Amino acid sequence: MMILTCPCCGVTGEETEFHQGGEAHLTRFGPGSSETEFHDYLFSKENPKGVHLERWRHAYGCGKWFIAARNTVTLEVYGTYAAQTTEPPQDIKDTLSAKVPGWSWREFA
Amino acid sequence: MSNTISALPGATYEGAVRVQEMGLCGMISLRGDHGDEKLISAIKDIMGTVMPGQREIVHQDERAAAWMSPDELLLLLPYADVRDALTRLETALAGTHFLAVNVSDARAVFRLHGGSAREVIAKLCPVDMSPGAFGPGQIRRTRMAQIPAAFWMPDEDSVHVVCFRSVAQYAFDLLKQSAHPQAGVGLYA
Ligand SMILES: [Zn+2]
Numbered sequence: 001m002m003i004l005t006c007p008c009c010g011v012t013g014e015e016t017e018f019h020q021g022g023e024a025h026l027t028r029f030g031p032g033s034s035e036t037e038f039h040d041y042l043f044s045k046e047n048p049k050g051v052h053l054e055r056w057r058h059a060y061g062c063g064k065w066f067i068a069a070r071n072t073v074t075l076e077v078y079g080t081y082a083a084q085t086t087e088p089p090q091d092i093k094d095t096l097s098a099k100v101p102g103w104s105w106r107e108f109a
Numbered sequence: 110m111s112n113t114i115s116a117l118p119g120a121t122y123e124g125a126v127r128v129q130e131m132g133l134c135g136m137i138s139l140r141g142d143h144g145d146e147k148l149i150s151a152i153k154d155i156m157g158t159v160m161p162g163q164r165e166i167v168h169q170d171e172r173a174a175a176w177m178s179p180d181e182l183l184l185l186l187p188y189a190d191v192r193d194a195l196t197r198l199e200t201a202l203a204g205t206h207f208l209a210v211n212v213s214d215a216r217a218v219f220r221l222h223g224g225s226a227r228e229v230i231a232k233l234c235p236v237d238m239s240p241g242a243f244g245p246g247q248i249r250r251t252r253m254a255q256i257p258a259a260f261w262m263p264d265e266d267s268v269h270v271v272c273f274r275s276v277a278q279y280a281f282d283l284l285k286q287s288a289h290p291q292a293g294v295g296l297y298a
Contacts, residue, residue, distance in 0.1 A: 008179055009250075010163055014235045017252050060252040062178035 002075050007082055008064035021055035024067040025086060049073055051096060051103045053088060069096060116217035116277035124288035126223030133188040134218045140181050141207035151201035155194050156184055166248040166261045175248045188213055217277035219284060221268040227297050229287045230260060230268055254283050
């Protein structure tokens with residue numbers, strides 16, 4: 001069971017109040033992109049054992065989307081942040097570096 | 110003209126607390142920019158309240174304005190006053206980006222009254238209901254067993270719960286079970 005804090009309404013709630021929404025920081029490829037790009041956008045998802053950046057929705061609360069940095073093995077939540085960003089904010093990166101030295105996730109480290 | 114009725118007219122249960130379906134309650138879902146001057150003054154004029162802060166509910170006589178999300182309010186008012194309030198909102202907010210919808214008949218509202226109202230909710234929702242964590246003046250949207258619900262405390266011994274009308278019977282049954290006189294655990298006693 002994870003405890004998540006929604007950055008949109010400030011509620012700290014348990015996992016069942018939220019819904020997981022897949023990998024964060026996706027770059028969309030649509031009309032005009034190559035078949036490989038479109039295929040990778042749809043199907044080639046990160047599935048790490050360890051640090052993961054993931055979209056979550058406060059489904060039973062304010063209804064908003066946000067991003068959580070968490071660990072898929074220990075279920076530790078390192079932090080949550082606004083969905084309106086293309087990369088994890090510096091404080092989240094700092095927390096990850098302090099707790100998981102040498103972490104990396106796609107192009108972030 | 111057909112007779113408007115609430116989801117479970119007259120439904121009551123006397124247990125550890127009194128559970129009562131509140132009948133027809135006026136509710137307006139209002140989306141817009143909470144910082145917008147027009148919106149703030151419209152709330153002041155029509156509801157008589159200040160703009161609620163994050164997860165707050167502000168009462169004024171029979172009316173209340175509740176913070177639902179960073180861009181959504183729930184306005185509570187007498188059922189008969191909704192149409193007038195909507196007209197006034199639409200006039201006051203003309204030209205701004207907003208949405209105001211009458212959701213009165215889409216919802217059901219229950220009132221819990223009694224000393225263990227906090228405990229009845231705590232058994233159904235993943236929320237810390239201890240007096241230091243939640244109390245009058247706040248609103249909490251959450252999960253009540255398998256359904257979305259929101260609640261607030263008009264006073265220390267009462268909780269008002271709102272849910273979708275389609276699950277009103279389920280919500281009432283849950284509340285009855287949680288308020289069963291022999292199901293008390295004395296968590297906040
Ligand atoms: Zn939220």
